[in-house]
Amino acid sequence: MTGPTQALAGQARRRGEVCVVLAARAGEGLLQRCVDSVRAQVPAGSSVACVEPRTASVNDALARLAPADVVILTEPCRVTAGWLERLREAALGDTNTATASALADTGTELALCTENLGAEKAQPGEDDLARLADGLAARTLALRPRLSRIVGPCVYVRREAIELVGPLDEELDLRAALEIDFAQRCLLSGLAHVAADDVVVQRLAPDAHPAAGAPTGPDRLAPQLLERYPYLSASPPLGESGVLAYALQVARGAGSRLWVTLDARALDGAVTGTQVHIVELIRALAATGQLRLRLLVREHRIDPQTLELLRSLPETELLAEDSIDERTPPSTVFHRPQQAFAPEDVELAVRLGERIVLSQLDLIAYRNPGYFADADAWAAYRRASRHGMSAAERVVVFSDHTRRELIGDALVEDERIRIVAPGLDHPTITPPRRPSALAQPAGEADGAEGDLRGFLLCLGTDFRHKNRVFALALLAALRERHGWNGSLVLAGTHIPHGSSRELEQAMLEEHPSLREAVIELGAISEQEKAWLMDRAAAVVYPSVYEGFGLVPFEAALSGVPCLFAAQSSLAESASQNTATILPWDPQRSADAAHALLCDPAARERHLRPLTAVATGLTWRATANAMVGLYREAAAAPVRDAATLSRDAVERERRLTAEHQVVVERLIGEREHAQRMYDELNAEVGFGLSLIGPHGSLPDGLQRALLAISAKPRLSRALYGACAGAFLGARTIGHTIRRRPR
Numbered sequence: 001m002t003g004p005t006q007a008l009a010g011q012a013r014r015r016g017e018v019c020v021v022l023a024a025r026a027g028e029g030l031l032q033r034c035v036d037s038v039r040a041q042v043p044a045g046s047s048v049a050c051v052e053p054r055t056a057s058v059n060d061a062l063a064r065l066a067p068a069d070v071v072i073l074t075e076p077c078r079v080t081a082g083w084l085e086r087l088r089e090a091a092l093g094d095t096n097t098a099t100a101s102a103l104a105d106t107g108t109e110l111a112l113c114t115e116n117l118g119a120e121k122a123q124p125g126e127d128d129l130a131r132l133a134d135g136l137a138a139r140t141l142a143l144r145p146r147l148s149r150i151v152g153p154c155v156y157v158r159r160e161a162i163e164l165v166g167p168l169d170e171e172l173d174l175r176a177a178l179e180i181d182f183a184q185r186c187l188l189s190g191l192a193h194v195a196a197d198d199v200v201v202q203r204l205a206p207d208a209h210p211a212a213g214a215p216t217g218p219d220r221l222a223p224q225l226l227e228r229y230p231y232l233s234a235s236p237p238l239g240e241s242g243v244l245a246y247a248l249q250v251a252r253g254a255g256s257r258l259w260v261t262l263d264a265r266a267l268d269g270a271v272t273g274t275q276v277h278i279v280e281l282i283r284a285l286a287a288t289g290q291l292r293l294r295l296l297v298r299e300h301r302i303d304p305q306t307l308e309l310l311r312s313l314p315e316t317e318l319l320a321e322d323s324i325d326e327r328t329p330p331s332t333v334f335h336r337p338q339q340a341f342a343p344e345d346v347e348l349a350v351r352l353g354e355r356i357v358l359s360q361l362d363l364i365a366y367r368n369p370g371y372f373a374d375a376d377a378w379a380a381y382r383r384a385s386r387h388g389m390s391a392a393e394r395v396v397v398f399s400d401h402t403r404r405e406l407i408g409d410a411l412v413e414d415e416r417i418r419i420v421a422p423g424l425d426h427p428t429i430t431p432p433r434r435p436s437a438l439a440q441p442a443g444e445a446d447g448a449e450g451d452l453r454g455f456l457l458c459l460g461t462d463f464r465h466k467n468r469v470f471a472l473a474l475l476a477a478l479r480e481r482h483g484w485n486g487s488l489v490l491a492g493t494h495i496p497h498g499s500s501r502e503l504e505q506a507m508l509e510e511h512p513s514l515r516e517a518v519i520e521l522g523a524i525s526e527q528e529k530a531w532l533m534d535r536a537a538a539v540v541y542p543s544v545y546e547g548f549g550l551v552p553f554e555a556a557l558s559g560v561p562c563l564f565a566a567q568s569s570l571a572e573s574a575s576q577n578t579a580t581i582l583p584w585d586p587q588r589s590a591d592a593a594h595a596l597l598c599d600p601a602a603r604e605r606h607l608r609p610l611t612a613v614a615t616g617l618t619w620r621a622t623a624n625a626m627v628g629l630y631r632e633a634a635a636a637p638v639r640d641a642a643t644l645s646r647d648a649v650e651r652e653r654r655l656t657a658e659h660q661v662v663v664e665r666l667i668g669e670r671e672h673a674q675r676m677y678d679e680l681n682a683e684v685g686f687g688l689s690l691i692g693p694h695g696s697l698p699d700g701l702q703r704a705l706l707a708i709s710a711k712p713r714l715s716r717a718l719y720g721a722c723a724g725a726f727l728g729a730r731t732i733g734h735t736i737r738r739r740p741r
Contacts, residue, residue: 362547
């Protein structure tokens with residue numbers, strides 16, 4: 001192997017020449033493989049020197065190689081044809097560029113392979129490097145994104161930067177001296193660092209340094225670095241903009257396993273409704289084998305059975321919300337599978353994802369102030385919704401109806417919207433169960449399950465737009481016009497704001513004969529829902545507005561007709577001739593509904609097209625569409641609006657934190673003042689009411705008494721006489737009051 005003295009003692013260097021310095025601690029074989037690879041891919045006569053992996057040794061090499069530029073390898077690496085030319089081109093792309101950091105195959109912040117390669121790849125082969133290099137050459141955009149620091153193990157350092165800011169600090173170890181201290185001195189002097197996103201090197205000893213990039217967390221930096229650069233305590237991101245994430249994802253291509261964080265905090269408590277769809281989406285995504293999934297959860301609030309399921313999924317990790325700190329790395333994509341309800345939702349998305357995907361299920365809450373405690377709460381929700389949709393590279397909707405709404409309100413551009421319908425083929429985990437709130441009906445064993453006159457089932461929360469009042473009107477019309485003697489079961493959660501409960505009560509008061517035919521169960525589980533669906537004569541779903549409207553299709557898969565109106569998304573997803581409700585005429589709707597309740601042929605004609613649509617709604621198709629969408633988002637060009645939205649979210653977070661500090665301080669000051677008053681009152685007693693600006697004694701008299709109090713002999717005599725006079729007067733007053741009249 002070429003020794004340091006031999007390599008550095010050759011001919012005089014010229015400005016503009018490039019030399020390579022290998023400063024690594026590794027086995028002799030790995031070092032030789034690195035030198036052989038580098039020598040084979042640099043111009044003839046170029047210097048390739050090996051030095052001790054110490055800062056002083058590298059400084060000595062930099063001085064001996066002046067005035068040439070230097071490529072520093074802090075690990076043994078294998079390179080490919082043209083690597084040095086492209087690295088040099090990246091470093092010389094701008095007069096103010098100080099360094100260019102190459103991409104690596106794995107294990108760094110600029111890695112092409114983000115997944116763990118495993119023990120079988122501990123000694124990577126030449127074929128692996130050739131595959132990576134060929135793929136990179138075909139995909140790279142050569143964007144040369146700016147970096148906030150240097151990232152090893154392969155760095156091009158321009159001589160002008162060394163001459164401007166000086167050599168490496170020999171008080172620090174090599175990685176900290178190069179990747180942090182030298183990098184910051186360059187930045188503070190007006191120079192820049194870039195990533196050479198068209199150059200990749202292969203680390204020959206990936207286990208030697210699990211993360212080749214220098215540690216940047218405040219608890220990992222040397223104290224002198226935090227003292228010199230206090231802004232590093234905030235752990236600034238590696239990329240100065242979203243261009244780095246964009247460049248890396250393009251460079252990685254579609255063949256790599258994409259790292260996606262999915263917000264699964266909605267899986268609190270029992271799994272029902274929306275939660276079922278989130279669980280099944282997670283299961284389907286894990287089954288694709290194309291993702292590295294990280295699930296954001298509140299573990300202590302998840303149903304144990306669901307938690308066990310999540311932990312068993314392949315290539316899936318759980319991230320507890322309360323464990324997030326400045327060291328938690330962002331994944332390539334963050335997906336929130338429902339709209340943002342609060343600024344904190346958007347803040348977490350920005351914090352945990354380089355790119356964001358947001359599912360906007362509908363716009364009912366965005367449009368309806370009645371679903372919030374007050375106007376401020378509604379405004380905050382709308383603001384969070386806009387921030388989330390603005391920051392997202394892709395916005396997922398269930399239907400074209402919602403897509404048109406987003407475009408019509410100028411909330412999202414059409415090119416960022418993707419329609420992905422949910423699946424319906426999720427398995428039944430546990431058998432159906434009778435609702436605990438439902439009494440055992442008399443004669444159920446006599447064939448109630450097959451009786452088409454049994455009951456109507458109205459599913460859904462009592463949001464006003466769910467229109468449960470119309471279900472009551474429909475029941476009344478069926479009884480009055482057709483003598484139908486069935487009942488109506490209302491099953492769904494009561495909500496605190498925007499509920500239709502008062503309207504329902506008014507309807508029942510207007511039609512007292514309906515009371516005995518209406519059963520309200522409140523919230524039910526998925527197992528209880530399945531039990532009811534199996535026994536219902538029909539499902540009634542009179543919703544005015546839906547982002548998709550799964551209930552008619554779920555009912556069809558159970559062989560149960562559904563009474564619904566062709567409203568919003570259901571006007572496009574379900575055939576017109578399957579919509580039984582005529583908005584909003586209960587009499588005519590009752591006539592159409594009665595045919596489904598009594599005529600098996602009409603029932604079959606109704607179920608056939610709905611079942612055909614329902615069977616096409618598979619979670620496999622949903623997951624494949626989502627994976628493609630994640631890759632689109634990861635490789636989407638950076639938008640000004642997304643950057644501004646992220647800045648706005650960060651500003652709101654800081655303002656909220658500062659406001660909380662002020663509030664806590666004011667509360668503390670008030671409590672302190674109250675304690676002082678209580679202590680003074682305990683010491684002075686009722687005399688406190690005599691003094692002070694609002695005391696009963698005039699200000700002049702208070703001053704006179706204070707002056708007298710300064711003379712003890714006079715004040716004792718005067719105060720004693722006053723006290724004696726007061727006691728005498730009080731005794732006389734008591735005597736007069738007791739004298740008989």
